Amino acid sequence: KHLIGNEQEHFRQVGEWKENDWQSLKSSISSNIGDRAMHEIYLWPFADVVKAGVGSVMCSYNQVNNSYASENSRIMNYLLKEELGFQGFVITDW
Numbered sequence: 001k002h003l004i005g006n007e008q009e010h011f012r013q014v015g016e017w018k019e020n021d022w023q024s025l026k027s028s029i030s031s032n033i034g035d036r037a038m039h040e041i042y043l044w045p046f047a048d049v050v051k052a053g054v055g056s057v058m059c060s061y062n063q064v065n066n067s068y069a070s071e072n073s074r075i076m077n078y079l080l081k082e083e084l085g086f087q088g089f090v091i092t093d094w
Helices: 022-028 035-042 044-052 073-083
Strands: 056-059 089-092
């Protein structure tokens, strides 16, 4: 599973959080990513699957640049659909 914004890097603590409590922490932290890092580190796996003809992409609940990934117009519309040429549909990780 590829993620834009490596949110697990923000949570390295063991023992104090119950099994599902990390979900609230994950949704409150934003992974702020510059354009260069987005293209050189995070976007290439998506470019590969779009080129291979994938039919759908699942977005996650983490925040990227202070906006939830599933609501981020730059990621969903510009990067994925316009820049990479993705023609399929996007679903949430519900």
